[in-house]
Amino acid sequence: MQLGRVGIWTTALDHQPAAEARRAAAELEEMGFGAIWIGEAVRREAFSNATLLLTATRHIVVATGIANIYARDPTTMAAGQKTLAEAFPDRFLLGIGVSHAPLVSRRGHAYGKPLETMRAYLDAMDVARFDAAAPPQEPPRVLAALGPRMLELARDRSWGAHPYFVPVDHTTRARAILGPDRLLAPEQAVVLEADPDRARKIARLHTSAYLKLPNYANNLRRLGFDEDELSNGGSDRLVDAIVAWGTTDSVGRRVEEHLNAGANHVCIQVLTENPKALPRAEWQQLAGSLLARATPPAR
Template sequence: MQRRWGITVPFQELPLAGQRDLIAELPDLGYTDVWSSEANGTDAFTPLALAAAWAPQLRLGTAIVPVYTRGPATLAMSAASLAAAAPGRFALGIGTSSNVIVERWNGIPFEEPYKRVRDTLRFLRKALRGEKVTETYETFRVQGFTAGVVPDPAPPLLVAALRPGMLRLAGREGDGAILNWLSPEDVRTVVPHVHGGGAGKEVVARIFTMPDVDADTARGIARRQIAAYLNVPVYRAFHEWLGREELGPMWRAWDAGDRKGALAAIPDGVVDDLVVHGPAEHCRERIQQYADNGVTTPAIALVTPGDPADAVRALGLK
C-alpha cells in the first residue's frame, strides 16, 4: 500500500494565484495528496481544481465541505465536476462544520447535524452514480434530480467525525472518516469506532504543524488556535468525550468571558499533544505516530508564520 503524505492547501501567506510553483513541486517532495477546507477563506473546490492542473500526480480531497451551506444538488454538481476533471484522484469529504460557520456566518439553522450528514451521504451515493433521485429524507427533500456530469469512477465519500455516532456512520455508510484536533494517542480511541462500521476504511487526519519554530512562539500561536476551535460546542464535546480534563479551566474562563484567562489556562502539555512543533525531523516523526496509530492519510495543516515554502520543503519525505 502506498504511504500517503498529504498537506492542506491553499497555503497561508501566499496569494492563491502565486502558489503554482510550490504546488507543482509537491510530488517531488514526497507529497501524495492535497486537502482543502472551507470556513472563511477560499472555498473547498477552487484550490483543488488549480492543483489538479498544476500537479496532475496529486490526489485531491476536501476536508471538509459543510453539508448545510450548499444545497444537495449543488454539492453533487461541484463534486462531480472535480471528480470528472481528475478521474480517480478525488475524494469528497463532507461534515457538519460548526454552528458558528453555519448559523452565524450563513444564517442557516444548525439542526440535526447527524441526520443531515447521513441524509447527504445517502443522496450523494445515488447522485454521483447518475441515478435520478426523488426522495424525502428526514432533513431535506429532492425531487427528480439527475446529475448531468457522472464521474467515472465516483469519488469516495468521507465523513468528518468526532464522536462515536458519526465515527460509526463514517465506517458504516461512508468510505472512511476525517479527523481533526486530536493527538496521536487519541487516534487509538477514535479509529476503532470507524472500523467497527467496516474494514479497510480510510482515515484522514488534519494535523496542525509548525516545523522549525521555537517552542515559545509555536505555543503562543497554538494557544490562539486551540482557544478558537475547542470552545466551539462540537469540539468541546469531542474533548470532553476524550477525557481531556486539563481543558476545564480554559472552558470555564471562556464561559465567563475571560478570553485572556482562557488562553493562559491552556497547559503546555495540551498544546504539545494537539499541535506538532519543533525541528522538522521531530515533526515528521510525530506525524508518523498518527499513521502508526491508525491514520491512513495524514493531512498536514501548516500554521507556521511567514513564507510556507520552507516548511513545506522541510516536512517533505524526499
C-alpha cells in the same frame, strides 16, 4: 486513489492570488507529498478552489477538508464531486462535514443535529440526479468525524474519516470504530520551533481559535481534557497533544504515532507566526524528513 502516507493541509493557499497558489501547489507535488487538503469556512469556495489546484498539478490528490454541507444542497454537492472526479480521475477526494453552529448561523441557516443532518444529506446525495458525463465508478467521499456516532456513519456510508484538531489518542479510538478497511486521515498541526515557549505561543494562535468551536471542545472533553485545560488557548498538555512542535524529527515521530495508532494518511498543517504566508521552507524541510521515512502509499 493513492494519497500516500503524508499530505499537506493548508489555508495559506487561499490567501495568495490564484496564480501564486497554483505555483505553490505544483511545488508541493514536486516535493513528493501525496495530497493537498483544503478547507472552506469563509475562504475560497471548495470546488472552484480544488479546480484551481487540480489544473495546476499532474498527479497529486486534492482533497476537501472539508466542504461545508450548509454551503450547498446535496444535489449540487454530488454534481460537483462527480464533475471533478470525471475530469481528474483518481485525483479528487471529497471530504464533507457539518461545520459548526456559529459559522452556519452566519450563513443564515439553522444548525441541525449533526448526526441526523449528515445522514439525511448523504441519503439525498446518493439519489441525486446527474445528467452529465460521469466518472466510471462512484467517487469516494470521507466525513469530518470526531464523535463515535459520526465515525460509525463514516464507516457505514463513506470511504472513511478525516478528523481535524485531534490528538493521537483520538486516532486510536477512531480506528477501533472504523474497522480495518476504512481510510483514516487525521490532520496534524506542526510548528518547526524547538524553543518550548516560542513554539507554544505560535501553537496557541491556532488552538485558541478552534477551542471556541463547540464540536472541537466537546471532542477534547470526551478525550479527558478538563475545563481548565480548555481555557486560555489550552493547557500545555492540550497544546502539545494537538500541535507537534520541535525539529522535523519530532514531527516525524508524531506522524509515526498516528500511523501506528491506525491512520492510513496524516495531513500536516504547518503553523507559523503569519498564517497567511506560504510556509515553503517548512514544507521543504518536512518533505526531506517525512517522505524519506514514508512507507509505500496507503490505499
